[in-house]
Amino acid sequence: MGSEEHMGDASPRSRVEDLLYRYAEALDDGGFADWPGFFTEEAEYRLIPRENHARGLPASLMLCTGRGMMEDRVVAIREACVFSPHVCRHLYTNVRVAEGGDADGRLDVRANYAVYRTTEDGETVLLSVGRVLAGVVLEPEPRFTRMDVVYETFRIPGLLVYPI
Amino acid sequence: MGSEEHMGDASPRSRVEDLLYRYAEALDDGGFADWPGFFTEEAEYRLIPRENHARGLPASLMLCTGRGMMEDRVVAIREACVFSPHVCRHLYTNVRVAEGGDADGRLDVRANYAVYRTTEDGETVLLSVGRVLAGVVLEPEPRFTRMDVVYETFRIPGLLVYPI
Amino acid sequence: MGSEEHMGDASPRSRVEDLLYRYAEALDDGGFADWPGFFTEEAEYRLIPRENHARGLPASLMLCTGRGMMEDRVVAIREACVFSPHVCRHLYTNVRVAEGGDADGRLDVRANYAVYRTTEDGETVLLSVGRVLAGVVLEPEPRFTRMDVVYETFRIPGLLVYPI
Numbered sequence: 001m002g003s004e005e006h007m008g009d010a011s012p013r014s015r016v017e018d019l020l021y022r023y024a025e026a027l028d029d030g031g032f033a034d035w036p037g038f039f040t041e042e043a044e045y046r047l048i049p050r051e052n053h054a055r056g057l058p059a060s061l062m063l064c065t066g067r068g069m070m071e072d073r074v075v076a077i078r079e080a081c082v083f084s085p086h087v088c089r090h091l092y093t094n095v096r097v098a099e100g101g102d103a104d105g106r107l108d109v110r111a112n113y114a115v116y117r118t119t120e121d122g123e124t125v126l127l128s129v130g131r132v133l134a135g136v137v138l139e140p141e142p143r144f145t146r147m148d149v150v151y152e153t154f155r156i157p158g159l160l161v162y163p164i
Numbered sequence: 165m166g167s168e169e170h171m172g173d174a175s176p177r178s179r180v181e182d183l184l185y186r187y188a189e190a191l192d193d194g195g196f197a198d199w200p201g202f203f204t205e206e207a208e209y210r211l212i213p214r215e216n217h218a219r220g221l222p223a224s225l226m227l228c229t230g231r232g233m234m235e236d237r238v239v240a241i242r243e244a245c246v247f248s249p250h251v252c253r254h255l256y257t258n259v260r261v262a263e264g265g266d267a268d269g270r271l272d273v274r275a276n277y278a279v280y281r282t283t284e285d286g287e288t289v290l291l292s293v294g295r296v297l298a299g300v301v302l303e304p305e306p307r308f309t310r311m312d313v314v315y316e317t318f319r320i321p322g323l324l325v326y327p328i
Numbered sequence: 329m330g331s332e333e334h335m336g337d338a339s340p341r342s343r344v345e346d347l348l349y350r351y352a353e354a355l356d357d358g359g360f361a362d363w364p365g366f367f368t369e370e371a372e373y374r375l376i377p378r379e380n381h382a383r384g385l386p387a388s389l390m391l392c393t394g395r396g397m398m399e400d401r402v403v404a405i406r407e408a409c410v411f412s413p414h415v416c417r418h419l420y421t422n423v424r425v426a427e428g429g430d431a432d433g434r435l436d437v438r439a440n441y442a443v444y445r446t447t448e449d450g451e452t453v454l455l456s457v458g459r460v461l462a463g464v465v466l467e468p469e470p471r472f473t474r475m476d477v478v479y480e481t482f483r484i485p486g487l488l489v490y491p492i
Contacts, residue, residue, distance in 0.1 A: 013178065014341065018424065020422075021422040021424050021438075022424075024422055024440070025422075025438075028440075050251070050282075087378070087480060089440055089442075089457050089458065089459070089480060090422070090440065091255065091257075091419065091421040091422065091440050091442060092422055093255040093256055093257050093419075093421050094184075094185040094188055094189075094254070094255065094256055095185075096182060096185050096186075110185075110189075112188070112192075112253055112254070112255050114253075114255060114278070114280065114442070116442070116454075116457045116480075118378075118457065118480040118481060121482070122480070122481060122482025123481075123482070124454055124456075124457050124480060124481040126280075126288055126290075126454075129253050129280045129282065129288050130253065131253070152251060152253060152280075152282040152286070152288060153282055153286060153288040154285070154286025154287070177342065214415070214446075255419065255421075257419040257420055257421050258348075258349040258352055258353075258418070258419065258420055259349075260346065260349050260350075274349075276352070276356075276417055276418065278417075278419060278442070278444065290452055290454075292452075293417050293444045293446065293452050294417065295417070316415060316417060316444075316446040316450070317446060317450060317451075317452040318449070318450025318451070
């Protein structure tokens, strides 16, 4: 499936879900290379522990301000994971879409997620559970203007050098 | 996001999904206080083991008949959980909506769920897996007229003093 | 809920989701008997390890070519599982639907899944995580023309005599 073949069923909700699910596919089956392309040029991506988010603390485990930093991150991942393949599966649920209220037609998006990681010998563990709080523009094509991944699990913190 | 900002994409299916996902958010991020408000005044809420449901046995782990009993439950939870924070994440999937067949326009709703619980040190465990069988009215605003949570997991039965 | 009570909300996407979720219900709550009926007469069903799928290897753990083989499989399951009840819960997420590009109006469908299994004493384990790649026709009624279940988990391979 290419980018945005949504068969005319082009409600904003459908287009946002399509964006999110293609994003997951790029991470799970595409080796991260396409990851920055899902964001606008100035978009901010953050991995934040739930605790910090609840308290309004800015500290995040990963922070990428702009697509350039995301591209640097992809290079770093490629160098780091020569030895251990990282097979993940993102399950997004409870997807909600609402008008952002600004003039730009930005949409507020929320979703819950579970990410599973499978080792080379076929053992699957829950890597992370939490939620995604994002902004999305639909034109000229659907992209994230920001994404906060608010995670609850600390089980394998070392793996969180990867975006979720 | 407030109650029901669904951007005109107001098919019954979308409105039911929105209700279910706001319900999850009230449990996961809102501390239970808003839980009764998702039900009609006379609604019945039940937590039922799958085994009992399959055999038609009435025995349930939790039974709230009417919103008043739900409000009592919320008070009891607040008193009980002073010491151990209860951080959960509800993932609803396989949501189906069908006409209930009665004159009131009640909708029959089914969904599968997984609920994860994360402890204070960041360990996440699967709390419960099962399905939800519910009735929903859309007017004057979307609310549950009944909810049966048919659960399969007994892993941490003590925690099921909380609604799911 | 019977087959296809989708309340006029009959977009192709909704009808495909409804098919997938009724399929899950047949496996989880219906004892497999209705499983073959979700496929067209000549449909192919395959359970494939992710590794083989990625390399284009044909080797699959289960292969049913046509509905007749699926019916044989159902008989075999019934004989095999006299002693250990097999209680599962399928969670499908990230459902995407696109035109298949052929003249027959076949739709390409993708979804991620997690399947949980609960033992008789109420312990739930993750049985399998992966994704579904399927073809669907909507007329005369929605059915799968093929289904590849690309699984990542090998945790309990003995249980994969059951379709997923």
